Amino acid sequence: DSVFASVVQAPEDPILGVTVAYNKDQSPVKLNLGVGAYRTEEGKPLVLNVVRKAEQMLVNDHSRVKEYLPITGLADFNKLSAKLIFGANSPAIQENRVTTVQCLSGTGSLRVGAEFLARHYHEKTIYIPQPTWGNHPKVFTLAGLSVKTYRYYNPSTRGLDFSGLLEDLGNAPSGAIVLLHACAHNPTGVDPTSDQWEQIRQLMRSKELLPFFDSAYQGFASGNLDADAESIRMFVADGGECLAAQSYAKNMGLYGERVGAFSIVCKTADVATRVESQLKLVIRPMYSNPPIHGASIVATILKDGDMYTEWSVELKAMADRIISMRQQLYDALCARGTPGDWSHIIKQIGMFTFTGLNTSQVAFMTKEYHIYMTSDGRISMAGLSSRTVPHLADAIHAAVT
Ligand code: PMP
Numbered sequence: 001d002s003v004f005a006s007v008v009q010a011p012e013d014p015i016l017g018v019t020v021a022y023n024k025d026q027s028p029v030k031l032n033l034g035v036g037a038y039r040t041e042e043g044k045p046l047v048l049n050v051v052r053k054a055e056q057m058l059v060n061d062h063s064r065v066k067e068y069l070p071i072t073g074l075a076d077f078n079k080l081s082a083k084l085i086f087g088a089n090s091p092a093i094q095e096n097r098v099t100t101v102q103c104l105s106g107t108g109s110l111r112v113g114a115e116f117l118a119r120h121y122h123e124k125t126i127y128i129p130q131p132t133w134g135n136h137p138k139v140f141t142l143a144g145l146s147v148k149t150y151r152y153y154n155p156s157t158r159g160l161d162f163s164g165l166l167e168d169l170g171n172a173p174s175g176a177i178v179l180l181h182a183c184a185h186n187p188t189g190v191d192p193t194s195d196q197w198e199q200i201r202q203l204m205r206s207k208e209l210l211p212f213f214d215s216a217y218q219g220f221a222s223g224n225l226d227a228d229a230e231s232i233r234m235f236v237a238d239g240g241e242c243l244a245a246q247s248y249a250k251n252m253g254l255y256g257e258r259v260g261a262f263s264i265v266c267k268t269a270d271v272a273t274r275v276e277s278q279l280k281l282v283i284r285p286m287y288s289n290p291p292i293h294g295a296s297i298v299a300t301i302l303k304d305g306d307m308y309t310e311w312s313v314e315l316k317a318m319a320d321r322i323i324s325m326r327q328q329l330y331d332a333l334c335a336r337g338t339p340g341d342w343s344h345i346i347k348q349i350g351m352f353t354f355t356g357l358n359t360s361q362v363a364f365m366t367k368e369y370h371i372y373m374t375s376d377g378r379i380s381m382a383g384l385s386s387r388t389v390p391h392l393a394d395a396i397h398a399a400v401t
Contacts, residue, residue: 014134014374015034015035015036015134015135015374016035018032018034018035018372018374019032019035019372021366021372022034025370025372027370029369029391030370030371030372031369031370031371031372031383031384031388031391031392033371033373033379033380033383033384033392034373034374034383036186036250036351036352036380037380037382037383038250038253038318038322038351038382039382039384039385040385041321041385041386042385043383043385043387043388046253047253048252048311048314048315049310049314050301050307050310050311050314051253051254051301053307053310054300054307055297057300058293058296058297064296066292068288069102069289069290069291069292070289071101071283071284071288071289072101072102072276072280072283072289073101073261073290073295074102074292074295074296074299076303077102077259077261077295077296077298077299078100078102079100080298080302080303081100081246081261081263081298081302082098082100082261082263083302084218084225084229084246084302085218085232085244085261085263086098086229086232086236086244086263086265087226087229087233090236092265096269096272097265097266097267097268097271097272098263098264098265098266098272099263099264099273099279100261100262100263101261101263101276101279101283102259102260102261102290103245103260103261103262103283103290104258104259104287104290104291105247105248105249105255105257105258105260106214106216106247106249106260107135107139107247107260108258108260108262108290109246109247109260110136110139110140110214110262111139111286112262112279113212113243113245113262113264114139114143114145115143115144115282115286116264116275116278116282117145117212117243118143118144118145119278119282120275120278121177121210122175123176123177123210124144124145124146125146125148125172125173125176125177126140126146126147126176126177126178126179126212127148127149127150127168127169127172127176127178127179127209128140128147128149128150128179129149129152129153129165129179129180129181129185130149130150130151130152130153131152131153131187131376132179132181132186132187133187133216136179136214145177148172150165150168150178151165151167151168152165152185153188153190155356158190158344158347158354159190159344160191160192160196162192162196165200166199166200166203169200169203169207169209170203170207172207172209174207174208174209175209176209177212178210178211178212179212179214180200180212180213180214180231181214182214182215182218182229182231182232182244183221183222183228183229183230183231183350184216184217184220184228184349184351184352185350186216186350186351186352187352187374187376187378188348188354189344189348189349189350189351189352189353189354190354191221191231192231194230197231197234201234201235201238204235205238205240210241210242210243211235211242211243212242212244212245213231213232213235213244213245214244215228215232215247216245216246216249216250217250217251217350217351218246218251219251219312219316219319220251220315220318220322220350220351221319221349221350222319222349223315223319224316225312225315236265241264241265241267242264242265243262243263243264243265244263245260245261246260246261246262246263247259247260248260248298250351251315252297252298252311252315253318254294254297254298257291257293257294257297258290258291258294259294259295259297262279318382321382322350322351322381322382325381325382325384325385325389326345326346326348326381327346328386328389329345329353329381329389329392330343330345330346332389332390333345333393333396335393336393336394336397338393338397338400338401339400339401340356340400344356351380351381351382352378352379352380352381353378353379353381354376355377355378355396357377357396357399357400358377359375359376359377361377361399361400362374362375362376362377362399365395365396365398365399368398369391369392369394369395369398371391371395
Protein backbone atom coordinates (compact mmCIF):
# COMPACT_ATOMS: atom_id res chain seq x y z
CA ASP A 1 0.00 0.00 0.00
CA SER A 2 1.13 3.56 -0.64
CA VAL A 3 2.63 5.48 2.24
CA PHE A 4 0.35 8.28 0.98
CA ALA A 5 -2.80 6.16 1.13
CA SER A 6 -4.35 8.48 3.71
CA VAL A 7 -3.97 11.59 1.54
CA VAL A 8 -7.44 12.90 0.77
CA GLN A 9 -8.52 14.41 -2.53
CA ALA A 10 -8.20 18.22 -2.34
CA PRO A 11 -10.85 20.51 -3.81
CA GLU A 12 -10.10 22.27 -7.12
CA ASP A 13 -8.84 25.83 -6.88
CA PRO A 14 -12.02 27.95 -7.00
CA ILE A 15 -10.77 30.02 -9.95
CA LEU A 16 -8.65 27.53 -11.91
CA GLY A 17 -11.29 24.86 -11.22
CA VAL A 18 -13.69 26.79 -13.45
CA THR A 19 -11.48 26.01 -16.44
CA VAL A 20 -11.28 22.35 -15.46
CA ALA A 21 -15.09 22.17 -15.56
CA TYR A 22 -15.18 24.16 -18.82
CA ASN A 23 -12.72 21.81 -20.52
CA LYS A 24 -14.98 18.85 -19.72
CA ASP A 25 -18.04 20.50 -21.32
CA GLN A 26 -18.69 19.26 -24.89
CA SER A 27 -21.14 22.02 -25.90
CA PRO A 28 -20.15 24.10 -28.96
CA VAL A 29 -21.54 27.27 -27.34
CA LYS A 30 -19.58 26.89 -24.09
CA LEU A 31 -18.00 30.07 -22.81
CA ASN A 32 -15.24 30.44 -20.20
CA LEU A 33 -15.52 33.71 -18.31
CA GLY A 34 -13.79 32.34 -15.25
CA VAL A 35 -10.09 32.85 -15.69
CA GLY A 36 -8.59 36.29 -16.06
CA ALA A 37 -6.67 35.97 -19.29
CA TYR A 38 -7.11 38.22 -22.29
CA ARG A 39 -8.75 36.85 -25.44
CA THR A 40 -9.06 38.44 -28.86
CA GLU A 41 -12.38 39.10 -30.62
CA GLU A 42 -11.89 35.61 -32.07
CA GLY A 43 -11.60 34.17 -28.56
CA LYS A 44 -7.91 33.37 -28.96
CA PRO A 45 -5.01 34.05 -26.55
CA LEU A 46 -2.91 37.00 -27.66
CA VAL A 47 0.86 37.33 -27.85
CA LEU A 48 1.67 41.02 -28.37
CA ASN A 49 3.60 41.90 -31.53
CA VAL A 50 6.13 43.79 -29.47
CA VAL A 51 6.70 40.68 -27.35
CA ARG A 52 7.28 38.55 -30.48
CA LYS A 53 9.73 41.18 -31.68
CA ALA A 54 11.61 41.22 -28.38
CA GLU A 55 11.79 37.43 -28.34
CA GLN A 56 13.19 37.44 -31.86
CA MET A 57 15.88 39.91 -30.83
CA LEU A 58 16.78 37.73 -27.85
CA VAL A 59 17.01 34.60 -29.99
CA ASN A 60 19.20 36.34 -32.57
CA ASP A 61 21.59 37.63 -29.92
CA HIS A 62 24.09 34.78 -29.71
CA SER A 63 26.04 36.46 -26.95
CA ARG A 64 23.19 35.52 -24.64
CA VAL A 65 23.77 32.49 -22.47
CA LYS A 66 21.69 30.56 -19.98
CA GLU A 67 23.62 31.35 -16.83
CA TYR A 68 21.85 31.89 -13.52
CA LEU A 69 20.54 35.34 -12.75
CA PRO A 70 21.48 36.87 -9.39
CA ILE A 71 19.11 36.10 -6.49
CA THR A 72 17.41 39.45 -7.08
CA GLY A 73 16.99 38.84 -10.82
CA LEU A 74 17.90 40.89 -13.87
CA ALA A 75 19.24 44.29 -12.76
CA ASP A 76 17.96 46.19 -15.82
CA PHE A 77 14.54 44.65 -15.41
CA ASN A 78 14.37 45.74 -11.77
CA LYS A 79 15.35 49.33 -12.50
CA LEU A 80 12.92 49.62 -15.40
CA SER A 81 10.11 48.04 -13.40
CA ALA A 82 10.56 50.56 -10.59
CA LYS A 83 10.47 53.39 -13.13
CA LEU A 84 7.34 51.98 -14.70
CA ILE A 85 5.38 51.81 -11.49
CA PHE A 86 6.73 54.80 -9.52
CA GLY A 87 7.22 57.10 -12.51
CA ALA A 88 10.27 58.05 -14.55
CA ASN A 89 10.99 61.09 -12.36
CA SER A 90 10.22 59.54 -9.01
CA PRO A 91 12.33 61.23 -6.29
CA ALA A 92 12.33 57.96 -4.33
CA ILE A 93 14.19 56.28 -7.21
CA GLN A 94 16.56 59.21 -7.68
CA GLU A 95 17.36 59.11 -3.96
CA ASN A 96 18.08 55.34 -4.18
CA ARG A 97 15.43 54.62 -1.58
CA VAL A 98 13.75 51.90 -3.61
CA THR A 99 14.76 48.27 -3.65
CA THR A 100 13.27 46.11 -6.41
CA VAL A 101 13.67 42.38 -6.86
CA GLN A 102 12.47 40.26 -9.77
CA CYS A 103 9.92 37.70 -8.64
CA LEU A 104 7.63 35.03 -10.05
CA SER A 105 4.87 37.24 -11.40
CA GLY A 106 2.42 38.99 -9.10
CA THR A 107 1.82 36.00 -6.86
CA GLY A 108 5.51 35.40 -6.23
CA SER A 109 6.03 39.10 -5.55
CA LEU A 110 3.25 39.10 -2.97
CA ARG A 111 4.70 36.01 -1.35
CA VAL A 112 8.24 37.38 -1.13
CA GLY A 113 6.86 40.62 0.30
CA ALA A 114 4.75 38.74 2.83
CA GLU A 115 7.68 36.55 3.91
CA PHE A 116 9.83 39.63 4.36
CA LEU A 117 7.19 41.37 6.46
CA ALA A 118 6.62 38.29 8.61
CA ARG A 119 10.34 38.24 9.44
CA HIS A 120 11.23 41.90 9.66
CA TYR A 121 8.16 44.01 10.39
CA HIS A 122 6.84 44.52 13.89
CA GLU A 123 3.11 44.23 13.10
CA LYS A 124 1.99 40.88 11.71
CA THR A 125 -1.60 41.77 10.85
CA ILE A 126 -2.52 42.49 7.24
CA TYR A 127 -5.90 43.94 6.30
CA ILE A 128 -7.22 42.82 2.93
CA PRO A 129 -10.36 44.12 1.20
CA GLN A 130 -13.63 42.22 1.47
CA PRO A 131 -13.90 40.69 -1.11
CA THR A 132 -10.51 40.29 -2.75
CA TRP A 133 -8.62 37.95 -5.09
CA GLY A 134 -9.04 34.46 -3.59
CA ASN A 135 -5.31 33.79 -3.38
CA HIS A 136 -4.56 36.79 -1.14
CA PRO A 137 -5.61 35.28 2.21
CA LYS A 138 -3.74 32.06 1.45
CA VAL A 139 -0.50 33.75 0.38
CA PHE A 140 -0.40 35.99 3.44
CA THR A 141 -1.48 33.35 5.95
CA LEU A 142 1.10 30.83 4.74
CA ALA A 143 3.80 33.47 4.96
CA GLY A 144 2.99 33.84 8.63
CA LEU A 145 0.88 37.00 8.67
CA SER A 146 -2.46 37.25 10.37
CA VAL A 147 -5.20 38.21 7.90
CA LYS A 148 -8.11 40.52 8.71
CA THR A 149 -10.50 42.21 6.31
CA TYR A 150 -11.73 45.75 5.77
CA ARG A 151 -15.05 46.59 4.16
CA TYR A 152 -14.71 47.44 0.48
CA TYR A 153 -17.76 46.59 -1.59
CA ASN A 154 -21.36 47.58 -1.08
CA PRO A 155 -23.63 45.00 -2.78
CA SER A 156 -26.62 47.34 -2.76
CA THR A 157 -24.87 50.03 -4.81
CA ARG A 158 -22.47 47.60 -6.49
CA GLY A 159 -19.89 50.26 -5.72
CA LEU A 160 -17.37 51.17 -3.04
CA ASP A 161 -18.33 51.01 0.64
CA PHE A 162 -16.18 54.04 1.32
CA SER A 163 -17.47 54.86 4.79
CA GLY A 164 -17.07 51.20 5.82
CA LEU A 165 -13.54 51.19 4.45
CA LEU A 166 -12.56 54.34 6.36
CA GLU A 167 -14.16 53.07 9.53
CA ASP A 168 -12.40 49.69 9.39
CA LEU A 169 -8.98 51.15 8.57
CA GLY A 170 -9.58 53.78 11.24
CA ASN A 171 -10.07 50.99 13.78
CA ALA A 172 -7.03 48.99 12.66
CA PRO A 173 -4.12 48.92 15.11
CA SER A 174 -1.37 51.44 14.40
CA GLY A 175 1.29 49.91 12.15
CA ALA A 176 -0.96 47.26 10.59
CA ILE A 177 -0.27 46.33 6.97
CA VAL A 178 -3.01 47.18 4.46
CA LEU A 179 -3.28 45.47 1.10
CA LEU A 180 -4.53 47.84 -1.60
CA HIS A 181 -5.33 46.96 -5.22
CA ALA A 182 -3.50 49.68 -7.16
CA CYS A 183 -6.23 49.71 -9.83
CA ALA A 184 -8.88 47.45 -11.36
CA HIS A 185 -9.86 45.82 -8.08
CA ASN A 186 -10.35 42.07 -8.47
CA PRO A 187 -13.08 40.78 -8.29
CA THR A 188 -15.29 43.87 -7.99
CA GLY A 189 -13.97 46.19 -10.72
CA VAL A 190 -14.60 49.01 -8.22
CA ASP A 191 -11.78 51.49 -7.56
CA PRO A 192 -11.68 54.52 -5.25
CA THR A 193 -11.72 57.91 -6.99
CA SER A 194 -8.64 60.16 -6.75
CA ASP A 195 -10.28 62.12 -3.93
CA GLN A 196 -11.07 58.92 -2.07
CA TRP A 197 -7.50 57.66 -2.54
CA GLU A 198 -6.28 60.93 -1.03
CA GLN A 199 -8.51 60.42 2.01
CA ILE A 200 -7.31 56.83 2.34
CA ARG A 201 -3.72 58.04 2.14
CA GLN A 202 -4.24 60.67 4.83
CA LEU A 203 -5.93 58.22 7.16
CA MET A 204 -3.28 55.55 6.62
CA ARG A 205 -0.37 57.90 7.11
CA SER A 206 -1.91 59.45 10.22
CA LYS A 207 -2.36 55.96 11.71
CA GLU A 208 1.00 54.71 10.42
CA LEU A 209 -0.65 51.88 8.50
CA LEU A 210 1.77 50.29 6.03
CA PRO A 211 0.52 50.23 2.40
CA PHE A 212 1.19 47.08 0.38
CA PHE A 213 0.04 47.65 -3.20
CA ASP A 214 -0.90 44.80 -5.48
CA SER A 215 -0.50 46.05 -9.05
CA ALA A 216 -1.58 43.27 -11.39
CA TYR A 217 -3.25 45.47 -14.01
CA GLN A 218 -1.16 48.59 -14.66
CA GLY A 219 -2.25 50.00 -18.03
CA PHE A 220 -4.81 47.27 -18.45
CA ALA A 221 -7.57 49.13 -16.59
CA SER A 222 -7.69 52.55 -18.22
CA GLY A 223 -5.34 51.88 -21.12
CA ASN A 224 -2.87 54.38 -19.61
CA LEU A 225 0.14 53.17 -17.64
CA ASP A 226 0.54 56.38 -15.65
CA ALA A 227 -3.12 56.78 -14.78
CA ASP A 228 -3.27 53.23 -13.43
CA ALA A 229 -0.27 53.89 -11.16
CA GLU A 230 -1.69 57.11 -9.72
CA SER A 231 -2.75 55.58 -6.40
CA ILE A 232 0.72 54.20 -5.69
CA ARG A 233 2.44 57.39 -6.75
CA MET A 234 0.31 59.42 -4.30
CA PHE A 235 1.66 57.30 -1.46
CA VAL A 236 5.25 57.55 -2.69
CA ALA A 237 5.01 61.31 -3.21
CA ASP A 238 4.42 61.95 0.50
CA GLY A 239 7.84 60.53 1.32
CA GLY A 240 6.44 57.62 3.34
CA GLU A 241 7.25 53.96 2.96
CA CYS A 242 5.29 51.40 0.99
CA LEU A 243 5.50 48.04 -0.76
CA ALA A 244 4.42 47.09 -4.27
CA ALA A 245 3.95 43.81 -6.11
CA GLN A 246 3.95 44.14 -9.91
CA SER A 247 2.82 41.61 -12.49
CA TYR A 248 3.47 41.59 -16.24
CA ALA A 249 0.99 38.76 -16.77
CA LYS A 250 -1.87 40.93 -18.00
CA ASN A 251 -0.31 44.12 -19.30
CA MET A 252 2.32 42.33 -21.42
CA GLY A 253 0.38 39.11 -21.81
CA LEU A 254 3.26 37.19 -20.23
CA TYR A 255 1.04 35.00 -18.02
CA GLY A 256 3.02 31.76 -18.22
CA GLU A 257 6.43 33.43 -18.21
CA ARG A 258 5.87 34.31 -14.54
CA VAL A 259 7.49 37.71 -14.59
CA GLY A 260 6.94 40.31 -11.89
CA ALA A 261 8.71 42.57 -9.47
CA PHE A 262 8.53 43.35 -5.78
CA SER A 263 9.61 46.77 -4.52
CA ILE A 264 9.94 48.41 -1.15
CA VAL A 265 10.14 52.18 -1.01
CA CYS A 266 12.16 53.02 2.09
CA LYS A 267 12.84 56.23 3.99
CA THR A 268 16.54 56.24 3.20
CA ALA A 269 19.02 54.64 0.80
CA ASP A 270 20.77 53.02 3.74
CA VAL A 271 17.61 51.24 4.86
CA ALA A 272 16.89 50.17 1.27
CA THR A 273 20.31 48.50 1.02
CA ARG A 274 19.82 46.55 4.22
CA VAL A 275 16.28 45.59 3.26
CA GLU A 276 17.52 44.23 -0.08
CA SER A 277 20.16 42.13 1.67
CA GLN A 278 17.37 40.51 3.70
CA LEU A 279 15.15 40.01 0.65
CA LYS A 280 17.93 37.85 -0.76
CA LEU A 281 17.79 35.67 2.34
CA VAL A 282 14.05 35.30 1.82
CA ILE A 283 14.40 34.34 -1.84
CA ARG A 284 17.43 32.05 -1.80
CA PRO A 285 15.85 29.12 0.06
CA MET A 286 12.53 29.46 -1.84
CA TYR A 287 13.73 29.21 -5.45
CA SER A 288 17.37 30.45 -5.52
CA ASN A 289 16.88 32.92 -8.36
CA PRO A 290 14.18 33.80 -10.89
CA PRO A 291 13.88 32.71 -14.55
CA ILE A 292 15.62 34.73 -17.24
CA HIS A 293 13.42 34.69 -20.32
CA GLY A 294 10.37 36.72 -19.33
CA ALA A 295 12.41 39.38 -17.55
CA SER A 296 14.61 39.73 -20.64
CA ILE A 297 11.54 40.30 -22.80
CA VAL A 298 10.26 42.99 -20.44
CA ALA A 299 13.64 44.72 -20.16
CA THR A 300 14.08 44.70 -23.95
CA ILE A 301 10.73 46.42 -24.40
CA LEU A 302 10.99 48.90 -21.53
CA LYS A 303 14.44 50.17 -22.40
CA ASP A 304 13.74 50.93 -26.07
CA GLY A 305 11.65 54.04 -26.73
CA ASP A 306 10.00 52.72 -29.89
CA MET A 307 9.21 49.34 -28.40
CA TYR A 308 7.82 50.97 -25.29
CA THR A 309 5.50 53.08 -27.45
CA GLU A 310 4.47 50.04 -29.46
CA TRP A 311 3.68 48.22 -26.22
CA SER A 312 1.57 51.07 -24.85
CA VAL A 313 -0.46 51.12 -28.10
CA GLU A 314 -1.08 47.37 -27.99
CA LEU A 315 -1.90 47.59 -24.28
CA LYS A 316 -4.43 50.35 -24.89
CA ALA A 317 -6.06 48.25 -27.61
CA MET A 318 -6.59 45.43 -25.09
CA ALA A 319 -8.01 47.83 -22.50
CA ASP A 320 -10.27 49.46 -25.10
CA ARG A 321 -11.61 46.13 -26.27
CA ILE A 322 -12.57 45.26 -22.70
CA ILE A 323 -14.22 48.64 -22.19
CA SER A 324 -16.20 48.14 -25.40
CA MET A 325 -17.31 44.69 -24.17
CA ARG A 326 -18.75 46.39 -21.09
CA GLN A 327 -20.77 48.72 -23.28
CA GLN A 328 -21.94 45.92 -25.56
CA LEU A 329 -23.07 43.72 -22.69
CA TYR A 330 -24.84 46.65 -21.03
CA ASP A 331 -26.59 47.56 -24.30
CA ALA A 332 -27.60 43.93 -24.89
CA LEU A 333 -29.23 43.70 -21.44
CA CYS A 334 -31.03 47.03 -21.97
CA ALA A 335 -32.26 45.80 -25.37
CA ARG A 336 -33.69 42.67 -23.72
CA GLY A 337 -35.34 44.72 -21.00
CA THR A 338 -33.58 42.59 -18.41
CA PRO A 339 -34.94 43.62 -15.00
CA GLY A 340 -32.58 45.54 -12.72
CA ASP A 341 -30.01 48.30 -13.00
CA TRP A 342 -26.98 47.07 -14.96
CA SER A 343 -25.08 50.35 -15.10
CA HIS A 344 -22.39 48.89 -12.82
CA ILE A 345 -21.21 46.91 -15.86
CA ILE A 346 -20.06 50.12 -17.53
CA LYS A 347 -19.00 51.83 -14.30
CA GLN A 348 -16.67 49.06 -13.14
CA ILE A 349 -13.15 48.93 -14.52
CA GLY A 350 -10.53 46.36 -15.42
CA MET A 351 -10.70 42.77 -16.41
CA PHE A 352 -13.73 41.77 -14.35
CA THR A 353 -17.35 42.65 -13.84
CA PHE A 354 -18.90 41.76 -10.52
CA THR A 355 -22.33 41.08 -11.95
CA GLY A 356 -24.27 40.75 -8.71
CA LEU A 357 -25.55 37.34 -9.87
CA ASN A 358 -25.80 34.90 -6.98
CA THR A 359 -24.46 31.35 -6.69
CA SER A 360 -27.67 29.69 -7.86
CA GLN A 361 -27.99 32.05 -10.84
CA VAL A 362 -24.39 31.24 -11.76
CA ALA A 363 -25.14 27.51 -11.47
CA PHE A 364 -28.21 27.97 -13.68
CA MET A 365 -26.18 29.77 -16.36
CA THR A 366 -23.57 27.03 -16.35
CA LYS A 367 -26.13 24.25 -16.53
CA GLU A 368 -28.46 25.77 -19.13
CA TYR A 369 -26.12 28.02 -21.14
CA HIS A 370 -22.68 26.39 -20.68
CA ILE A 371 -21.28 29.66 -19.36
CA TYR A 372 -18.51 29.25 -16.79
CA MET A 373 -17.58 31.83 -14.14
CA THR A 374 -16.63 31.92 -10.47
CA SER A 375 -19.56 31.31 -8.12
CA ASP A 376 -19.40 34.87 -6.78
CA GLY A 377 -20.78 36.10 -10.12
CA ARG A 378 -17.50 37.53 -11.40
CA ILE A 379 -17.11 37.44 -15.16
CA SER A 380 -13.97 38.12 -17.13
CA MET A 381 -14.78 40.80 -19.70
CA ALA A 382 -11.56 39.86 -21.48
CA GLY A 383 -13.03 36.45 -22.28
CA LEU A 384 -16.00 38.00 -24.04
CA SER A 385 -16.38 39.04 -27.71
CA SER A 386 -19.02 40.69 -29.89
CA ARG A 387 -19.96 37.21 -31.04
CA THR A 388 -20.54 35.86 -27.50
CA VAL A 389 -22.19 38.90 -25.88
CA PRO A 390 -25.73 37.93 -27.08
CA HIS A 391 -25.40 34.43 -25.59
CA LEU A 392 -24.27 35.85 -22.26
CA ALA A 393 -27.03 38.47 -22.27
CA ASP A 394 -29.63 35.75 -22.98
CA ALA A 395 -28.26 33.71 -20.09
CA ILE A 396 -28.26 36.62 -17.63
CA HIS A 397 -31.77 37.57 -18.73
CA ALA A 398 -33.01 34.03 -18.18
CA ALA A 399 -31.21 33.78 -14.82
CA VAL A 400 -32.85 36.87 -13.36
CA THR A 401 -36.38 36.48 -14.77
N1 PMP B 1 -3.22 40.08 -7.79
C1 PMP B 1 -4.41 40.17 -8.35
C2 PMP B 1 -5.41 41.11 -7.79
C3 PMP B 1 -4.70 39.38 -9.45
O1 PMP B 1 -5.91 39.49 -10.02
C4 PMP B 1 -3.73 38.51 -9.97
C5 PMP B 1 -4.01 37.66 -11.16
N2 PMP B 1 -5.22 37.04 -11.20
C6 PMP B 1 -2.49 38.47 -9.33
C7 PMP B 1 -2.27 39.27 -8.23
C8 PMP B 1 -1.33 37.61 -9.71
O2 PMP B 1 -1.25 37.07 -10.93
P1 PMP B 1 0.12 36.53 -11.50
O3 PMP B 1 0.79 35.75 -10.39
O4 PMP B 1 -0.28 35.66 -12.62
O5 PMP B 1 0.91 37.71 -11.90
